[in-house]
Amino acid sequence: MIKPTIQPYKRPCAISEYPVGPSFKAGHLVSGNSNYRTSRPVISDAACIGCLFCYAACPDGAIFRNEKKVRVDYDFCKGCGICARECKVGAIAMVKEE
Amino acid sequence: MQQRLFLSGNEAIALGVKLSRPHVIAAYPITPQTVAVERLAEMMQSGDLDAEYLHVESEHSALSAMMGASAVGARTFTATSSQGLIYMAECLHYASGGRFPIVMMNANRALALPWSIYGDQRDSLSLLDCGWIQVYAEDAQESLDLVIQAYRIAEDKRVLTPVMINLDGFVLTHTYEPVLVPDQVEVDSFLPSYDNPYAMNLDNPKNVGFSSTPQDTMEFKYQQHAAMLDAKDIIREVDAAFGTCLGRRYGGLVSNYWTEDADCILITLGSIAGTVRTVVDELRDHGFRAGLCRIRYMRPFPEDEIAELARPGRAIGVLEKDISFGFEGTVFTNVNSALMKAGMQVPVLNFIAGLGGRSISRGDIREAFTDLEKARTGESVRNVRFVNLGVAT
Amino acid sequence: MKTDHGIRIPDLTNDEYFFGHKACGGCGGSLAVRLSLKVLGPRTFAVLPAGCMSAVGFIFPQMAFAINAMISTFPGTASMLSGIAAGAKALGLKDYAVVGFAGDGGTADIGLQALSGAIDRNDRIIYICYDNEAYMNTGIQKSGLTPLGARTTTTPAGSKGTGSRTVKKNMFEIVAAHGISYAATASVGFIPDLLRKVNKAKQTTGTSYIHVFAPCPTGWEYEPSATLQISRLAVASGLWYLAEYENDGFSLNHDPGEFIPLRDYLSAQGRFKHLGEDEINVIERNRDEKWKKIRRDWKHEERTSQWQFG
Secondary structure (H helix, E strand, C coil): CCCCEECCCCCCCCHHHCCCCCEEECCEECCCCHHHCCEEEEECCCCCCCCCHHHHHCCCCCEEEECCEEEECCCCCCCCCHHHHHCCCCCEEEEECC | CCEEEEEEHHHHHHHHHHHCCCCEEEECCCCCCHHHHHHHHHHHHHCCCCCEEEECCCHHHHHHHHHHHHHCCCCEEEEEEHHHHHHCHHHHHHHHHCCCCCEEEEEECCCCCCCCCCCCCHHHHCCHHHCCEEEECCCHHHHHHHHHHHHHHHHCCCCCCCEEEEEECCCCCCCEEEEEECCHHHHHHHCCCCCCCCCCCCCCCEEECCECCCCCHHHHHHHHHHHHHHHHHHHHHHHHHHHHHHCCCCCCCEEEECCCCCCEEEEEECCHHHHHHHHHHHHHHCCCCEEEEEECEEECCCHHHHHHHCCCCCEEEEEECCCCCCCCCHHHHHHHHHHHHCCCCCCEEEEECCHHHCCCCHHHHHHHHHHHHHHHCCCCCCCEEECCCCCCC | CCCCCCCCHHHCCCCCCECCCCCCCCCHHHHHHHHHHHHHCCCEEEEECCCHHHHHHEECCEECECCEEEECCCCCHHHHHHHHHHHHHHCCCCCCEEEEEEEHHHHHHCCHHHHHHHHHHCCCCEEEEEECCCECCCCCECCCCCCCCCCECCECEECCEECCCCCCCCHHHHHHHCCCCEEEEEECCCHHHHHHHHHHHHHCCCCEEEEEECCCHHHHCCCHHHHHHHHHHHHHCCCCCCEEEECCEEEECCCCCCCCCHHHHHCCCHHHCCCCHHHHHHHHHHHHHHHHHHHHHCEECCCCCCCCCC
16 A cells, blocks of 8 residues: 655765755655644444545545544544544544543 | 758757757747747757647746656756746756756846847856856857757766756857757767656656755755766766767866966957957967966856966956946956965956947957056056946946 | 546545645645545656645655655746656656646746646646635735635734735636636535546546635634535535536536525634624625526536535
8 A cells, every 4th residue: 555654764964865856755754743633533433334434534644444444543643623523423532632 | 970050059059959859848939049949849840859849838937847847857958048047047946956957048148127138148147056057158069069968967967957058149049150960879879868866756756846944955955066066077077078979179167278378368258259269369479478268167167277277477357248236247256266265366357348239349358458468567457347338437 | 428537435545645744633735635646546746836735745854745746836836747747748658647736826826827828738737726715834825816805914804904805816717718628616525526526637638627625724713623514614605616617618516506694604714703794795795696697607417415425
């Protein structure tokens, strides 16, 4: 599956280690976005009907398909709450982060 | 077998481009560049040139489009002049920082205001800091040869810097001369195909033209500067290789004429060098040791070659078609800096000439050498002088 | 019978081509980019000018695009797209898409000239405008697509002023007037409709343009979770319409019938809070005049249900 992933990254120590271009490998990440949120979406598998709308509506792609249901990638979820608001069966609740 | 044709500077450029097998050409017309893009359009129509030809709606778009094409791995060309060059100024920095090996012809023309379609060099000389390699052609033959050389220099992986080839507006772009045109086989063996490992690639995707933070930007800029300094050696290599393969050498970053034992040397750029050479010959016939240094590449600047010109008891003059208002001519500033850094102390004079197409006569050049001789022998001479100003100041 | 280019959500690829970016939570623009790229696939060259999406997507060494992507000069998105299309064609590349994602400022203002030139050349490129109705990346300044009455930092409201005094430029009709091969308006609140339109653009030989309504919680001042809801309110109140333009002319994809009160849409956003009765009446009058013409002159092919399953 194609998806940007967090890569181990060592800062360049010499000019020769800097990319020329500026052109760099696509999809190279060094950090996640979990620090954005104050609350996190929690999905109830029992209530979920697998319509996949939350997966489509997430601006960050932080909800991914898992067999017939969905899961949240908490490393990249910003806690915006669109998924919880859009779920038409109320299967997602926004829970305050500790 | 090289064909001998009677060509203008613009036509020579067009043929040089055709021989270099570009993939994409962008064209926006502006006097006095128009003939170059028109000839390219004719070659496309007749099937002589197999490239994509984009009729763009502005010069800014011309260079934006060429950056896009270059970024996917295509060899690109565009041409412009004065107002167009300045309009695309944002893109000039973008292209050099982006390390896209684009080759562009600039017809040197005066900048408005007041409006003038005639030649001078303020357009390109006001953009020396934009990160492009800048070379100034003397005649149509050199113009054609420079296109082919420019691609080889620009695309060299140690360089990856765009090249601006400057031709004096009208005086060179529209003047006809006999030119030897290499054949395609010769050029193909001299110029390898464009292969850039940093280009966007469907099998190996890249993110190009990203932003960087204070943590990294200085390093990117140093990298760019270092590549431009390294380019000096590659320029010399390519000039020598061109001589071997295609029969013509131009001397590298500068082209010197009778400078070895000269008492007074005039430094200049572009087509006026031809007239200066004639005056040097005349003066030499009368026992006066004059010399000419024609700077070909203003960027990277030939610091060492300029420093070598200075010798005790010598005077150096810079004849240029521009003025940095409120100070002096830009070439003069560059030359003085090179001399000073090398610890050379000789009288240096600045002659501002030819603005807005004002003609420069042999008499004007003789007067310049007279001033240099005065300075050399200790007489006080104004060090920045406008040549052939028709009125008293 | 016309081909339906519809794509069902379950049929979308699991690949994520725009992921790990630093946009605000709830950003409409990033949703538009993410979904469009899922339709276009991995063999895509994307161009983004200065604006939110490029600013959040490519800060060295965090590269959020998994496909080939490039930042263009602010005015040059469309010309860079033309250059890429020409270069790819000259190099004999096969089976790829060339797409640009520009904001409203980068499209209707500084990018308009290049866009016009690209449509004129009819190069095979897709130009997608994510419209958050102001220069959001630089801090919420008015653009040519800021609607009447909206507060921005350069059109202050309340005691300092009345908000924007100009109406949105009609970009959809401006590109249509060029005789573009395909143009559409879309919205992040109507996902299957957006997917269908991007897919249609993908199949278009020649230039296509999609204008996506993309709410911005930061600039419009609303709770981030309401992005899709606000988008639906805009359509239900008639301030945004879903339509297409092709050789045969304009067609409306959805007529909401009786509009919901404008206040329902306007009061949901802080940027309109200062609007009085008179100003709202002007907005309503403009809306009614426009819809009179739409209902009189455009074909109507009802395609979009309320609940987004197309």
